[in-house]
Amino acid sequence: MNSRLVDRIATVIFWAGALVVIIILGSMISYLLYHGGKYINWGFLTRPSQVISAGGGIGPQIFNSFYLLVMSMAITIPIGLLAGVYLSEYATANKFTEAIRLSIETLNSLPSIVVGLFGLLVFVNMTGWGYSLISGALALTVLNLPFMVRITEESIRGVPGSLREASLALGANQWQTICRVVLPTAFPGLVSGVIITCGRVFEEAAALLFTAGMSSPPLDFSQWNIFNSASPLNPFRPAETLAVHIWKINTEGLIPDLRRVADGSAAVLILFVLSFNLGARWLGRRIYKRMTST
Amino acid sequence: MKKSFAAGAFSLNSELPGKILTTGAAFLAIISVITIVGFITVKGMSTFVVNGVSVKEFLFSTSWWPDRLPEDGGPQVGVLVFIFGSVVIAMLAVLFSAPLSIICAVFMTEIAPSWGQRFLQPSIELLAGIPSVVYGYIGLSLLVPFIRNSFGGLGFSILAGFLVLSIMILPTIVSVLTDSLRSLPREYKEAALALGSTRWQAIRLVLLPAARSGVITGIVLGLARAFGEALAVQMVIGNMRKMPMTILDPVITLTSAITMDMGNTPMGSLWNNALWSMGLFTLMMSCFFILVLRLTLRKGGVAR
Numbered sequence: 001m002n003s004r005l006v007d008r009i010a011t012v013i014f015w016a017g018a019l020v021v022i023i024i025l026g027s028m029i030s031y032l033l034y035h036g037g038k039y040i041n042w043g044f045l046t047r048p049s050q051v052i053s054a055g056g057g058i059g060p061q062i063f064n065s066f067y068l069l070v071m072s073m074a075i076t077i078p079i080g081l082l083a084g085v086y087l088s089e090y091a092t093a094n095k096f097t098e099a100i101r102l103s104i105e106t107l108n109s110l111p112s113i114v115v116g117l118f119g120l121l122v123f124v125n126m127t128g129w130g131y132s133l134i135s136g137a138l139a140l141t142v143l144n145l146p147f148m149v150r151i152t153e154e155s156i157r158g159v160p161g162s163l164r165e166a167s168l169a170l171g172a173n174q175w176q177t178i179c180r181v182v183l184p185t186a187f188p189g190l191v192s193g194v195i196i197t198c199g200r201v202f203e204e205a206a207a208l209l210f211t212a213g214m215s216s217p218p219l220d221f222s223q224w225n226i227f228n229s230a231s232p233l234n235p236f237r238p239a240e241t242l243a244v245h246i247w248k249i250n251t252e253g254l255i256p257d258l259r260r261v262a263d264g265s266a267a268v269l270i271l272f273v274l275s276f277n278l279g280a281r282w283l284g285r286r287i288y289k290r291m292t293s294t
Numbered sequence: 295m296k297k298s299f300a301a302g303a304f305s306l307n308s309e310l311p312g313k314i315l316t317t318g319a320a321f322l323a324i325i326s327v328i329t330i331v332g333f334i335t336v337k338g339m340s341t342f343v344v345n346g347v348s349v350k351e352f353l354f355s356t357s358w359w360p361d362r363l364p365e366d367g368g369p370q371v372g373v374l375v376f377i378f379g380s381v382v383i384a385m386l387a388v389l390f391s392a393p394l395s396i397i398c399a400v401f402m403t404e405i406a407p408s409w410g411q412r413f414l415q416p417s418i419e420l421l422a423g424i425p426s427v428v429y430g431y432i433g434l435s436l437l438v439p440f441i442r443n444s445f446g447g448l449g450f451s452i453l454a455g456f457l458v459l460s461i462m463i464l465p466t467i468v469s470v471l472t473d474s475l476r477s478l479p480r481e482y483k484e485a486a487l488a489l490g491s492t493r494w495q496a497i498r499l500v501l502l503p504a505a506r507s508g509v510i511t512g513i514v515l516g517l518a519r520a521f522g523e524a525l526a527v528q529m530v531i532g533n534m535r536k537m538p539m540t541i542l543d544p545v546i547t548l549t550s551a552i553t554m555d556m557g558n559t560p561m562g563s564l565w566n567n568a569l570w571s572m573g574l575f576t577l578m579m580s581c582f583f584i585l586v587l588r589l590t591l592r593k594g595g596v597a598r
Contacts, residue, residue, distance in 0.1 A: 003491075003492050003494075003495065004492060006492070006494055007492035007493055007494040007495070010493075010494035010497070010498075011405060011493070011494070013397065014397055014400060014401045014405050015401070015405075015410075017394055017397030017398060017401060018397065018398055018401040018402075018406070018410065018414050020394070021394065021398055021414065021417060021418065021421075021464065022413060022414060022417050024421075024461060025417045025420060025421055026417075028424070028432055029420075031432065031436065032428065032432070078319075079319045079322060080319075081319075082315050082316045082318070082319030082320075083316065083319040083320040083322065083323055085316045086316035086317055086319060086320040087320065089316070090313065090316055090317070091320075099324055100320045100321075100323055100324060102584075103323040103324045103326075103327040104323050105584060106327050106580075106581065106584055107323060107326065107327055107330075109515070109518050109519075109522075109580050109583060109584055110330070110522075110577070110580055111518075111519075111521070111522020111523070111524070111549065111576055111577075111580055112522070112524070113522065113524040113549050113552055113553065113573070113576070114330070114334065114522065114573055114576055114577050114580070115330070117334060117552070117556070117570070117573045118329075118330045118333060118334060120556070121333050121334070121337055122329070122333060125561070142326055142330070145322075145323065145326070146323070149323070173307070173308075173309050174309060174312070175308070175309050175311070175312030175313070176307075178312065179312075196423075199423055202425070203423070203424070203425030203426065203427075203428075204425075205425065205426065205427045205525050206426070206523075206524040206525050206549075206553065209553060209556075209557070210556055210557065214557070243425050243427045244427075246427045246428070246431055247427045247430070247525050247529070250430070250431060250434060250529060251528070251529065251554075259435075262431060262435075263435075266427075266428050266431050266432075269425055269427075269428060270424065270425075270428060273423050273424065273425060274420070274423075276423070277419065277420060277423050
């Protein structure tokens with residue numbers, strides 16, 4: 001009787017704990033969207049930000065975030081994919097594989113501020129690029145590489161061994177099998193993984209403070225010569241992303257309408273992150289359906 | 295047939311390019327770890343090598359006067375206050391977060407009907423996806439005023455710092471723990487129930503002990519994440535370079551000192567070098583956490 005009562009109490013506690021987490025999440029997201037949502041309009045999303053006067057927007061910051069995302073993913077995806085393929089298809093149990101796994105594990109648990117410091121030392125100072133998009137993209141690559149490798153490995157592990165054997169039995173070599181059979185089969189998992197990694201790029205700030213910088217030069221969106229310093233596409237210009245912007249205005253902001261910009265930016269950032277998350281799920285499921293039904 | 299396979303240098307007919315490319319990419323991971331550790335170590339040592347500060351003074355002194363003139367007895371760079379802040383906040387965050395995480399993980403694997411899990415699982419994934427600056431911002435605009443109004447003080451405090459962190463590290467601990475609970479053989483639970491134990495007894499006496507390695511891994515990873523987090527913490531702890539006396543006092547951590555001062559101090563100055571040494575200390579702590587994980591997992595004999 002007594003132990004049954006304890007069991008009841010424990011069950012109630014488990015339900016309460018789960019409920020607490022859901023409530024915390026729900027109230028955080030609704031708080032952000034409620035307070036920030038009313039400030040989001042086309043002007044806010046496109047206007048340049050202000051340093052000391054009111055009325056600024058977050059246009060350049062949004063552009064920087066997306067541009068940085070594309071740049072860093074262009075480096076992360078191929079390297080992460082190849083390294084993941086190595087670990088799941090080629091690696092044998094030896095010292096080299098062990099060293100790679102240990103390195104990935106180490107990279108994975110590096111605090112992002114340490115990656116930022118490394119970026120400052122190597123990509124900013126030693127290369128002489130200064131605070132620039134390219135330095136930020138490289139720092140983000142270091143940060144996201146272990147994640148991409150793990151995603152690749154996990155998606156490839158889901159590929160049935162019989163497919164691989166069939167391909168090899170038909171005379172294809174291992175590299176052909178990987179490119180023509182294994183990777184296409186693992187594609188749905190890879191797509192959702194890549195989108196989730198994109199979300200991580202979007203939310204990163206600590207690694208970017210000292211690599212991509214905390215300021216944005218005045219941008220001229222009609223200037224498409226990528227070597228011009230006012231060109232938004234110039235990879236060697238400093239670029240403040242949306243996440244960095246939120247941090248900066250909250251800690252050293254001088255603008256009078258701080259709350260408006262901060263609330264609005266946080267809501268925009270959370271909307272992007274949410275859509276990356278949901279998009280990954282939806283797209284992964286959709287591609288999977290299409291591939292298995294046809 | 296042969297022609298269609300040949301595509302420039304990346305001919306699929308040969309094994310070699312594939313092997314070279316993939317091995318090279320994997321090798322890059324090793325190289326980047328070595329360069330990161332190498333560069334940060336060299337740079338972080340300059341406080342001791344160039345400026346001649348003793349390691350003991352750096353780690354165990356609480357006098358932080360990096361800009362005081364030599365006439366006044368400076369400059370001094372003791373970072374004990376920063377280390378203390380980092381350790382206290384990370385430990386409290388884990389102490390608060392671990393029980394809640396265990397509850398959530400057990401709830402998802404053992405207790406919840408499928409609809410309960412369908413709510414909680416995505417919620418926790420979303421929590422993991424919320425940017426750390428947004429956590430910091432919520433802490434700053436909700437938690438700090440709340441603490442100021444209901445407990446007094448500035449609001450910027452250890453309390454605010456570890457509460458924000460504990461929510462941030464929750465998904466890390468939960469996901470590791472859920473994986474390890476799900477990988478337990480079904481028979482464990484069935485045997486316990488068949489022997490007449492209640493569900494709670496099965497969880498407490500059989501399942502959680504069997505998933506011990508998962509519990510430890512989750513907690514250590516959570517601790518590592520809490521220790522290394524910079525911006526969210528920096529926004530809510532007040533960053534006072536003084537030993538805190540109560541949980542409502544402002545405090546400063548290693549990472550928040552680095553974020554605030556790294557951009558404002560000239561490269562090569564003692565102040566700047568001390569910040570790099572703090573970075574080195576943070577890096578060493580994260581290596582230490584990995585070591586702990588490897589050792590406990592080997593000892594437990596259970597792979598994750």
